[in-house]
Amino acid sequence: MNPWNIVLGPPGTGKTTYLLNTVEKLFNSGVAPHELAYVAFTKKAATEALTRAVVKFDHDEDSYTYFRTIHSLCYFWQGLNKSDILDRKNLRAFSKGVGEKISSAWDGENLMALNSKGDNMLFLENIARNTCMDYKRAWQLANSDISWMHFDWFVKSYNNYKQTNFLMDYTDMLSGFLNMKNSPMLKALIVDEAQDLSALQWKCVHKLAQNVENVYIAGDDDQAIYKWAGADTDHFIKLEGNEIYLDQSYRVPRRVHDVALNIVSRIKHRREKTWIPKEEEGTVTYHKSFEHVDISEGDWLILARNNYLLTKVEEHVKNAGYFYTKSGKPSVTDNLIQAIKDWELLRKGKSIEAYRIKKIYGYMKAGKGVKTGFKTMKQADPEAFFNINQLKKDYGLMVDDIWHKCFDLLGNTNTQYIINGLKKGEKVNSSRIKMNTIHATKGGECENVILLTDVATKTYDELIRHPDNECRAFYVGVTRAKENLHIIQGRTKKEFRIMI
Numbered sequence: 001m002n003p004w005n006i007v008l009g010p011p012g013t014g015k016t017t018y019l020l021n022t023v024e025k026l027f028n029s030g031v032a033p034h035e036l037a038y039v040a041f042t043k044k045a046a047t048e049a050l051t052r053a054v055v056k057f058d059h060d061e062d063s064y065t066y067f068r069t070i071h072s073l074c075y076f077w078q079g080l081n082k083s084d085i086l087d088r089k090n091l092r093a094f095s096k097g098v099g100e101k102i103s104s105a106w107d108g109e110n111l112m113a114l115n116s117k118g119d120n121m122l123f124l125e126n127i128a129r130n131t132c133m134d135y136k137r138a139w140q141l142a143n144s145d146i147s148w149m150h151f152d153w154f155v156k157s158y159n160n161y162k163q164t165n166f167l168m169d170y171t172d173m174l175s176g177f178l179n180m181k182n183s184p185m186l187k188a189l190i191v192d193e194a195q196d197l198s199a200l201q202w203k204c205v206h207k208l209a210q211n212v213e214n215v216y217i218a219g220d221d222d223q224a225i226y227k228w229a230g231a232d233t234d235h236f237i238k239l240e241g242n243e244i245y246l247d248q249s250y251r252v253p254r255r256v257h258d259v260a261l262n263i264v265s266r267i268k269h270r271r272e273k274t275w276i277p278k279e280e281e282g283t284v285t286y287h288k289s290f291e292h293v294d295i296s297e298g299d300w301l302i303l304a305r306n307n308y309l310l311t312k313v314e315e316h317v318k319n320a321g322y323f324y325t326k327s328g329k330p331s332v333t334d335n336l337i338q339a340i341k342d343w344e345l346l347r348k349g350k351s352i353e354a355y356r357i358k359k360i361y362g363y364m365k366a367g368k369g370v371k372t373g374f375k376t377m378k379q380a381d382p383e384a385f386f387n388i389n390q391l392k393k394d395y396g397l398m399v400d401d402i403w404h405k406c407f408d409l410l411g412n413t414n415t416q417y418i419i420n421g422l423k424k425g426e427k428v429n430s431s432r433i434k435m436n437t438i439h440a441t442k443g444g445e446c447e448n449v450i451l452l453t454d455v456a457t458k459t460y461d462e463l464i465r466h467p468d469n470e471c472r473a474f475y476v477g478v479t480r481a482k483e484n485l486h487i488i489q490g491r492t493k494k495e496f497r498i499m500i
Contacts (some may be wrong), residue, residue, distance in 0.1 A: 004209070004213070004241035010275035011260070011479035012251025012445070015218050018244075019190050020052055022216055031187045037066035037208060039073055041193035041201075044443060046072070049192065066184060069111050070201050071170055073208075074177035077184060086167045086436045094161045098154065105169060121146060121484035129171045130198040130230040148492070174200050178207060183295040186212050194219035198230040217241070221271050222264050225439055225473045228462075237271055241295055247275045251445055253282025256481045262499050263475045267468050283484045291316055293450055293486050295433060296424075301446035302435040303477045305470075305496070306456040310435045313452070317433060321420030324433035327440065332418055336410075337428045340418075343403045351387040354380040357395075363407035371396030438477040449481035452488045453495045470496060 009015035019038070026036060038053070040046040050067040052489045054060070066073055077086075087106060095102040100118030114120055128138035139151050162168065168176060176182075178200075189209050191197075194217045197205065209215050217239060224233040252260065257277035264270070287293055290313050304310050310326060317324050317331075324331050339360045342352050346360075357434075358377040366372045374396025380386070391397035399406045434446070449473070455463065463470040474496050478485060486500050 002213050002215070004217055004239065004243045005244055006239050006269060007216055007244045007246065008273050009218060009220055009246040010222065010249060010273060011220070012249040012278075012391060013246035013275060015192065015220075015249055016049060016052065018246055019192060019216065019218055020049065020056060022190065023053065026059060026188045026214060031214075033063040034065045035069075035185070035187040037073065037184060037186050037188070037207075038064070038128075038190045038192070039066070039068055039070050039208070040191075041069070041196040042118070042443070043069050043072075045192055050226045052053075054183075058365040061339045066186070070204055071173050073184075074173040074204060078173070078176050078180065081175070082379050084166070084168055086162060086169045086171075086310065090165065090167060091160075094158065097161065098157050100154065107170060117146060118154075120144065120146060121151055122158070123149065125155050125158060126169070126171050127230050129175065130200045131232070132199040132203070154355075162492060171200065174204055178203055183207050183210065188212065188214040188216075190216045190218070192218050193415040195221045195224035195233055195236045196226045196231045197235070199232040199235065202232055202235050214282050215241075220273075222267060222273075222472060223442070223476050223479075225442060225469070225476055227469050234269075237269065245273060247273075249277055250273055251482050252277050252479050253481075253483060254278075255282045256485045257282075257488075259284055259485065259498060260475055260478050263471055263478060267475075269468055280483070282481070285484070285486050287486055287488050290450065290452070293488075295320075295322065295448075295450075296434075298448055299430065299446055300433045300448045300450060301441065301444065301480055302433070302450045302452075303441060303480065304435075304452040304454070305438055305459055305473060305477075307437050308456070309452050309454050310437075313435060317435075318417055321417065321424050321426070322433055323421050323426040323428055323431075325431045328436070330428065330431065330493075332421065333429050334428060335359060336363070339407075339459070340403045343406070346388040346391070347400060349387060351385040351390075352382050353382065354386060355382040357386060357391065363409050365408040367407050369397075369399050369408055371398060388454075420432070429488040438473050441480060442476055445480050445482050447481075447483045448486070449477070449484070450486045450488060451477045451498075453498060454488075454490045454492060455494055455496055457494060463496065474498065 007015065007018060009018070022037065023038065031197060038049050040049060046067060046069045050061065050064055053064055053067060068076065072227055091102055091105050096119060100121065101116040102118040102122055103115045105122065114123055124138060124142055124144065128135045131138065135155055136148065139148055172244065186208065189212045193207055219236055221237050224236070225229055227233055249257070254277045302310065302313055307327070314326055342356050343360050345352060356378050361370050361375045361377065364370045366375055377395065380395065386395065388397065404419055407415065459470065
């Protein structure tokens with residue numbers, strides 16, 4: 001077996017492009033699509049690679065059998081079905097059975113709500129298995145206020161529930177694959193986002209790599225921000241093989257690059273690497289508060305280390321009348337805007353389908369905008385067309401005024417917000433202003449980035465104890481900027497200090 005190729009790619013250096021060019025070379029050397037596995041940590045990265053491969057190469061999508069997340073590959077190889085996997089319904093049943101509130105299950109990408117004691121216990125249970133650590137040791141390291149007896153009881157109950165109901169969770173997909181005698185017969189293996197893999201996922205990678213001549217492991221340990229969720233960054237740092245450096249960034253301008261280097265210099269445990277910014281100078285600006293940044297035009301990405309810190313920002317953006325998305329959810333939905341457009345079509349004498357009218361009725365009060373019993377449009381063929389006069393006559397419509405006088409269920413505040421946004425020329429579908437946590441935006445980029453430096457108390461404590469982890473997080477935040485970086489100074493002493 002040849003030595004592994006370690007592809008080190010700092011922010012914006014084109015790791016995916018390099019890997020797909022490698023795929024092309026492998027195809028040209030005689031490797032068939034089904035003999036090559038391209039696995040990634042996130043579904044987003046795996047999907048992007050598959051989409052680009054379909055466009056770039058002369059193979060249909062079904063040929064790329066192993067272009068997947070690691071979880072998906074393990075799921076596929078074991079021949080599992082959706083009915084084999086613990087879902088929300090199962091989780092609710094288990095939650096009820098043990099008397100512990102649980103918001104969501106581990107989703108394979110370490111993204112899980114931690115809103116209750118039950119959430120924290122389920123998270124810790126998965127962390128233990130993903131880090132290949134015994135439960136008691138994981139519990140001790142977590143320094144939790146949950147007693148060992150209670151956690152041990154929870155773990156046993158959870159495993160018993162899965163066994164009794166013949167169910168697997170996402171972590172079981174990995175361990176199930178490792179317990180199999182066979183693995184895919186591959187000639188080439190490419191692993192992207194390798195810095196975020198857990199110890200259990202690394203075991204899967206090593207199993208996949210058995211007797212494979214061409215292995216490419218790509219990542220950037222400086223962007224390893226999931227250690228809190230089980231990522232074994234040390235494994236990536238210590239990997240040995242042929243090192244391939246991608247040193248030219250096509251995203252990060254010079255001034256933003258300077259800030260990034262200042263942050264990365266504070267990371268003690270890392271692979272040494274150099275990278276070059278793009279030619280543009282870019283800008284870096286400090287602000288005492290978010291309100292001092294003019295976001296009236298252009299595309300913006302607003303980032304915070306902790307989600308609750310975006311609340312004040314959201315309030316300001318909404319009061320200013322700008323449309324936005326927060327954590328991927330739009331402030332004004334496409335359905336609402338379409339309902340507004342459809343309503344105005346009706347008022348102009350046009351006819352539209354019943355299923356679209358049903359959505360309009362959904363924003364009207366029964367007994368005021370539409371007669372009680374007519375909101376669901378049960379009497380009408382969903383595909384049938386109706387005009388406003390027909391609706392008044394046969395389908396309970398009671399009003400015909402402009403939308404914001406008829407959509408009573410929106411409330412005055414939301415109605416005025418939408419009116420202000422439309423007057424400003426805001427486009428709902430463009431999502432020019434996005435808000436999110438640093439972790440949820442990893443892999444993204446934007447012309448203008450606003451970075452909040454305040455952190456939660458727990459995060460600040462982590463910064464003091466393990467500065468490397470928080471430096472990596474803010475390094476990722478800074479390097480999302482393609483042109484302009486705006487740094488918002490902390491309102492308290494609990495902040496991550498960034499120097500220009």
